Amino acid sequence: DQQVKQNSPSLSVQEGRISILNCDYTNSMFDYFLWYKKYPAEGPTFLISISSIKDKNEDGRFTVFLNKSAKHLSLHIVPSQPGDSAVYFCAAGDSGTYKYIFGTGTRLKVLA
Amino acid sequence: DAGITQSPRYKITETGRQVTLMCHQTWSHSYMFWYRQDLGHGLRLIYYSAAADITDKGEVPDGYVVSRSKTENFPLTLESATRSQTSVYFCASRERSFAGETQYFGPGTRLLVL
Numbered sequence: 361d362q363q364v365k366q367n368s369p370s371l372s373v374q375e376g377r378i379s380i381l382n383c384d385y386t387n388s389m390f391d392y393f394l395w396y397k398k399y400p401a402e403g404p405t406f407l408i409s410i411s412s413i414k415d416k417n418e419d420g421r422f423t424v425f426l427n428k429s430a431k432h433l434s435l436h437i438v439p440s441q442p443g444d445s446a447v448y449f450c451a452a453g454d455s456g457t458y459k460y461i462f463g464t465g466t467r468l469k470v471l472a
Numbered sequence: 473d474a475g476i477t478q479s480p481r482y483k484i485t486e487t488g489r490q491v492t493l494m495c496h497q498t499w500s501h502s503y504m505f506w507y508r509q510d511l512g513h514g515l516r517l518i519y520y521s522a523a524a525d526i527t528d529k530g531e532v533p534d535g536y537v538v539s540r541s542k543t544e545n546f547p548l549t550l551e552s553a554t555r556s557q558t559s560v561y562f563c564a565s566r567e568r569s570f571a572g573e574t575q576y577f578g579p580g581t582r583l584l585v586l
Contacts, residue, residue, distance in 0.1 A: 364514075394574065403476075403562050403577030404515070411572065449514060455573070458503055458522075458566060459530065462514040 363387050364452050366463035374471050379437040381466050383450035386431060392455040395424060395435045398447045398465070407448075408435070411455075440470045475499075478563050478578040486586050491550045493581045495563030503566035504546040505530075505575065506538065508559040515562065521546055553585045 365384045373379045383393075391412040396404035410417040410424045410433070417424050423436045433452075437444055447467045453460035476497040485491050497504065502523050507515040507530075517530030519538040527538050535557060537549045550557055560582050564575040 366514075392573070396577075401580070403564075403579050406574040406576065409572045409574060451515075459517055459520065460575075461531075462507075462516070464512060464514040 362464075363390075364450060364461045364463040366448075366450060366466050368466050369464070370467040370469070372469045372471060373440045375442060376439045379435075379440045379444065379468055379470065381435040381437075381448050381450075381468065383433045383435075383452075383463055384431060385433075385452045385461075387452070387454075387461075388431070389454050390452040390461075392453055392460075393424070393426060393433050394451045394460065395422075396449045396451065397444075398449060404449060437468075440468075442470050442472050444468060445470045476563060476565055476576055476578040478561075478581050480581060481579065482582050484584045484586065485553050487554060488552050491553050491583065493548045493550075493561055493563075493583070495546045495548070495578060497544055497546075497563075497565045497576075499565060499567065499576075500543055501565035501567055501576075502543070504540070505564040505566070506536070506546070506548045507562045507564065508532065508557075509562060509580075510559050518548065518561075550583075553583075555585050557583065558585045559583060 394409040395407040398404040426433045447465045450463045451460040479494045505520040506518040521527045521540045563578040
């Protein structure tokens with residue numbers, strides 16, 4: 361039973377447009393959420409995180425939105441750039457245990 | 473070089489052999505983690521360590537052993553490798569600050585068990 365789900369395995373977006381990546385979780389105890397980007401043959405790289413006390417966090421072109429009642433978070437990338445083409449993982453967990461459950465990833469392709 | 477390194481980057485072994493994957497970090501982060509990445513599963517936590525000599529199981533610990541005698545090193549051993557352990561293995565360390573927390577990942581070790 362997957363506690364963290366990324367239901368879209370892939371997404372294609374035109375350069376300059378908005379990319380929206382979605383993530384759903386089932387465990388109401390999760391209070392910390394992270395997004396990672398992964399290029400082929402490299403380890404995941406941290407992008408942005410959000411605590412459950414917030415519903416939005418921004419860092420440059422990246423914004424994460426958290427809807428606790430729906431147990432849903434999304435990552436917005438605006439504007440999308442070809443260098444953003446990668447696999448994006450969301451992770452969720454209880455910050456007290458330091459253990460995070462990862463989704464299966466969404467492959468983003470930004471078309472020039 | 474500062475950061476987190478893994479060795480070897482690629483390894484081919486045979487069923488039943490013992491294999492050790494190495495992980496080294498230069499930041500002195502207390503927490504370290506081992507994940508495996510498989511198609512359709514994302515990253516799954518194998519073991520983690522809160523400090524030297526303190527380790528605990530993650531989601532998929534069976535068939536693996538860890539140790540942590542020094543803060544900077546966190547080796548993962550497959551005692552008797554099986555084909556199902558063919559995977560990409562990532563080591564990570566955790567940093568916590570006023571801004572939040574994150575995990576820094578190594579480049580990965582691609583393991584093939586024949």
